[in-house]
Amino acid sequence: MSPISSSSLLSLCVCFFIFLLLPTSESVKINKPRATNVTRHHRQLSYDYHAKTCPQLEQLVASVTSQQYRESPISGPSTIRLFFHDCFVEGCDASILIASRPGSMAEKDAQDNKNLPVEAFGSIRKAKALVEEKCPGVVSCADILAIAARDFVHLAGGPYYQVKKGRWDGRISMASRVSSNLPRANSTVDQLLKLFTSKGLSLEDLVALSGAHTIGFAHCEHFVTRLYNYRGTKQPDPSIDPRFLKALRMSCPYFGGNVDVVAPFDVTTPFSFDHAYYGNLQAKMGLLATDQALFLDPRTRPIVLELGKDKQKFFQAFSAAMEKMGSIGVKRGRKHGEMRKDCGVHP
Ligand code: HEM
Known part of the structure; x- marks a missing residue:
């Protein structure tokens, strides 16, 4: 069995296990909606660029x-x-x-x-x-x-x-x-903001794009320190829900764990791209320190609350932020770029 398929299987097990352990997260009161900046345009690229050269x-x-x-x-x-x-x-x-x-x-x-x-x-x-x-x-x-x-x-x-x-x-x-x-899995919000801003992305974009963690999995190495020795305290991160902590610890021991084991970012609906990620953060069930930090920091918390309460708003903010991210450092023309036939090799 390849490492990928074994980790997929493991992830399913971990998921199922966590489902068993956790009751449905309590509903959380959401307040103070805040406008999301979704209006920036990029002139370099266009929607119909291939309309003539490759319409299909x-x-x-x-x-x-x-x-x-x-x-x-x-x-x-x-x-x-x-x-x-x-x-x-x-x-x-x-x-x-x-x-x-x-x-x-x-x-x-x-x-x-x-x-x-x-x-x-x-x-x-x-x-x-x-x-x-x-x-x-x-x-x-x-x-x-x-x-x-x-x-x-x-x-x-x-x-x-x-x-x-x-x-x-x-x-x-x-x-x-x-x-x-x-970013690192334990970056602070300051560090995340510095990095995202350096790429032309805003605070709102950071929170919206992090919503991609509504699907997929992370290996234990990225969050294991939170479970056992948060900031050298030899204690778990106090911002993790105790039942979530227990479930994660069973999959990810501090020493000697299987390096292929993964846990789902979104324990409730790990395969569906929805806005449950933000509800999880409110229920202290963010997987990475960076995920949970978005709810703990007063600058990003209102956006987490807003996107957690309105799926359409999340979809809109995510789409706009993906367009912005997709425009970072783009190359146009032979002077700056190349057109590869095989994506793995320079022509
Ligand atoms: C904000 C800072 C971010 C940090 C610190 C971060 C970190 C990580 C880490 C550590 C993993 C787990 C990798 C593994 O163990 O295999 C991961 C997975 C993932 N990340 Fe992020 N990420 C960030 C932002 C983003 C953004 C902006 C996107 C896309 C828009 C994204 C999409 C994903 C997806 C979809 C997965 C799941 C991958 C899989 O299941 O194979 N992340 N991220």
Whole structure:
């Protein structure tokens, strides 16, 4: 059994286990709605960029993503995360798809990307092969990744938003540039804000995009310290619900646990893209320290409350924030980018 399928099975077990242990989270009073900034536009990209060169592009990608999702649902969360990790490092330019060469370790082999399942790379490779067959040499891997991420959001029950296109692929992919451009699972809200702001994303975008943690799983290593030795206190993080803590501890011992074990971000509906993530934070059931911190910090808490009470508002804020994230550091034209045939190799 491959590590992926074994971890999928484990995740199912952990999920089921947590379901058994936890009563439904109590409903939480939500107050003070706050406006979300969803209006920023990006002139560089356009919705109809491929209207003439590859009018059937979105259908071609959809035929691959829908089949992939049926056969291997893990492709959904992992491709959405792949897109995030691509955009934050060198911009949305498919630099994360480049394979390492001797003497040049590429982004995909950096420590922060080691848990990205092969399924995520596989769906982009398949979609690119189909697009190349029908529209050779005109659609970048970066655009295909942006479209596929949207498809998976929608396939999991999330919003269907239009994707702007016109990205070119990047010429640079260096493992050494990854860690400083990605958040840590225990980053503070200050650190998250600094990073997100440096990418042109706002406080609202940070909270909305973190809502992607409504689906998918995390390995114990990312939250185990919270369970046993929070900030060196030898005590668990006091902001974790006691029953949730107990369930997580059973799956993730402090020492000697199975490194493949994963826990669901959203214990209530781990496979559906809904707004339950925000309710979980209010019920002290955020998995990562960064998740829970969004409810603890007075700057982000009102947004958590707002998005937790209104699924449509979350979908709207998430779609707008994905468009902004999808516009980070985009390359246009041969001067700045390249058009790859095989997403893993520079032409
Ligand atoms: C705000 C700061 C963020 C931190 C600290 C963070 C950290 C993490 C970590 C540690 C994991 C678990 C990886 C593993 O163990 O395999 C994870 C998973 C995930 N992240 Fe984030 N993330 C953040 C923001 C985002 C954003 C902005 C998105 C997308 C818009 C995203 C989408 C996902 C998804 C979908 C998964 C599940 C992956 C899977 O099940 O394969 N995350 N994240």
